Amino acid sequence: MRHITIVGVGYVGLVSGACFADLGNDVTCLDISEERIENLKQGIMPIYEIGLEELVERNVKAGRLHFTTSYEEAIKDAEFVFIAVGTPSDVDGQADLRYVRMAAESIADVMDHPLIVVNKSTVPVGTGDWVANVIRNRRPDVPQFSVVSCPEFLREGTAIRDFMHPDRTVLGSTDREAAEQVAQIHLPLRSTIMITDLRTAEMIKYASNAFLAAKISFINEIANICEALGADVKEVSYGMGLDKRIGHSFLNAGIGWGGSCFPKDVKALAYMAEVEGRNPHLLHAVMDINSDQRRAPIRKVKELLGDDLHGMTVGLLGLAFKPGTDDMRDAPSIDIAHHLMQAGAHVRAFDPVAMPTAQPILPEVELVDGVEALADGADALILVTEWNEFKNLDLARLKSLMRHAVLIDGRNVYDPAFVREQGFQYRGIGRGTNGEGVH
Numbered sequence: 001m002r003h004i005t006i007v008g009v010g011y012v013g014l015v016s017g018a019c020f021a022d023l024g025n026d027v028t029c030l031d032i033s034e035e036r037i038e039n040l041k042q043g044i045m046p047i048y049e050i051g052l053e054e055l056v057e058r059n060v061k062a063g064r065l066h067f068t069t070s071y072e073e074a075i076k077d078a079e080f081v082f083i084a085v086g087t088p089s090d091v092d093g094q095a096d097l098r099y100v101r102m103a104a105e106s107i108a109d110v111m112d113h114p115l116i117v118v119n120k121s122t123v124p125v126g127t128g129d130w131v132a133n134v135i136r137n138r139r140p141d142v143p144q145f146s147v148v149s150c151p152e153f154l155r156e157g158t159a160i161r162d163f164m165h166p167d168r169t170v171l172g173s174t175d176r177e178a179a180e181q182v183a184q185i186h187l188p189l190r191s192t193i194m195i196t197d198l199r200t201a202e203m204i205k206y207a208s209n210a211f212l213a214a215k216i217s218f219i220n221e222i223a224n225i226c227e228a229l230g231a232d233v234k235e236v237s238y239g240m241g242l243d244k245r246i247g248h249s250f251l252n253a254g255i256g257w258g259g260s261c262f263p264k265d266v267k268a269l270a271y272m273a274e275v276e277g278r279n280p281h282l283l284h285a286v287m288d289i290n291s292d293q294r295r296a297p298i299r300k301v302k303e304l305l306g307d308d309l310h311g312m313t314v315g316l317l318g319l320a321f322k323p324g325t326d327d328m329r330d331a332p333s334i335d336i337a338h339h340l341m342q343a344g345a346h347v348r349a350f351d352p353v354a355m356p357t358a359q360p361i362l363p364e365v366e367l368v369d370g371v372e373a374l375a376d377g378a379d380a381l382i383l384v385t386e387w388n389e390f391k392n393l394d395l396a397r398l399k400s401l402m403r404h405a406v407l408i409d410g411r412n413v414y415d416p417a418f419v420r421e422q423g424f425q426y427r428g429i430g431r432g433t434n435g436e437g438v439h
């Protein structure tokens with residue numbers, strides 16, 4: 001059993017804390033928000049993540065998982081302190097490190113024994129060295145410590161599984177001994193552990209997210225070409241993915257990527273490159289394609305219903321940036337709703353989980369409590385988030401409720417022939433063999 005402290009109870013912090021506790025460690029999770037910590041003590045999670053509540057409850061009961069707002073209490077027995085606080089980006093894409101600085105300074109203030117400070121937040125390349133300086137400047141007489149970068153690769157919605165079964169664990173430090181100590185607590189995960197220098201570890205995180213975002217933008221570009229040339233991107237993607245060098249994952253065309261990570265990280269990487277006088281052409285194209293892609297469903301609605309959508313009602317199936325989460329950060333649904341409203345449409349939406357988080361972000365959108373209410377009198381439905389419960393819709397029933405039976409499949413989950421048999425006009429993304437080119 002090792003003593004681990006996690007600073008920040010967002011996705012990364014809370015999932016890592018609960019998982020490390022489940023592996024038999026003594027874990028204290030700290031957050032500066034009294035409300036979050038009070039809620040956690042009462043079993044109320046600050047985020048929606050499948051399996052997290054049960055995992056937290058089990059480990060709290062077993063006495064391995066504790067919550068506090070006090071740095072003294074959190075650090076007194078700690079061997080490792082993980083920094084897992086948010087790093088939002090400003091308008092230029094520059095990561096805002098104020099929470100990382102606050103965490104580092106607070107750790108420095110109370111440290112009374114040697115510590116390994118592990119950075120799990122996604123931070124600009126060079127931040128590990130900066131954190132060490134922040135700690136030393138704050139307290140020149142601070143006890144011995146080392147900084148290790150351990151980027152997180154978990155995905156929302158599958159975070160616990162991703163933590164417990166990682167493809168790899170990347171550790172970076174100038175202190176090899178400290179990195180090996182951190183490797184020890186990851187051994188039960190039985191993944192490949194790579195130890196490198198601090199900056200390289202930090203770069204691996206950005207490069208990985210940027211690559212995945214690029215893969216999606218690539219297939220979305222191919223989707224647009226498929227529409228023009230009469231090919232089906234779903235089949236193209238399947239055929240491409242059979243090549244082991246390409247692979248099937250992150251090759252689904254759709255309405256583009258969103259969430260708290262890809263948009264922020266691609267932008268931040270481009271910013272870091274530009275500050276150093278480099279021109280990251282590809283990263284800019286990856287972002288441009290993504291913002292264009294959010295207009296694709298609107299183009300398709302207009303193609304079928306006309307350019308002026310005044311008096312029309314469009315229903316959004318799903319709002320979260322992907323299934324399995326209530327996260328609305330940079331969700332494609334936000335742009336899609338705004339583009340539709342700009343064209344004059346009345347927008348309605350239903351999401352099984354994300355409506356409370358969506359409400360303040362999209363106050364003009366009418367939130368309804370189910371798929372039938374969404375379809376009632378509507379002129380078009382757009383599948384935005386591919387929740388399982390949207391995959392087998394009772395299309396005959398929905399058609400009977402709608403004014404115009406139009407279905408735009410923003411995630412290519414439906415069989416176009418079947419949807420058409422049910423009397424719908426169907427448009428997917430890049431499914432050009434179905435006579436749906438947008439010219």
Ligand code: UGA
Pocket residue numbers: 122152153154155156157209212216249250251252253254255256257258259260261262321322
């Ligand atoms: C992403 C990475 O996948 C994680 O490895 C990383 O740890 C995390 O960011 C992070 O940096 O914290 P996440 O943002 O949870 O995870 O979501 P993903 O499952 O990667 O999906 C991102 C977006 O891409 C979603 O909007 C999704 O709908 C979209 N997507 C994904 C596609 O449009 N097509 C695909 O084929 C796959």
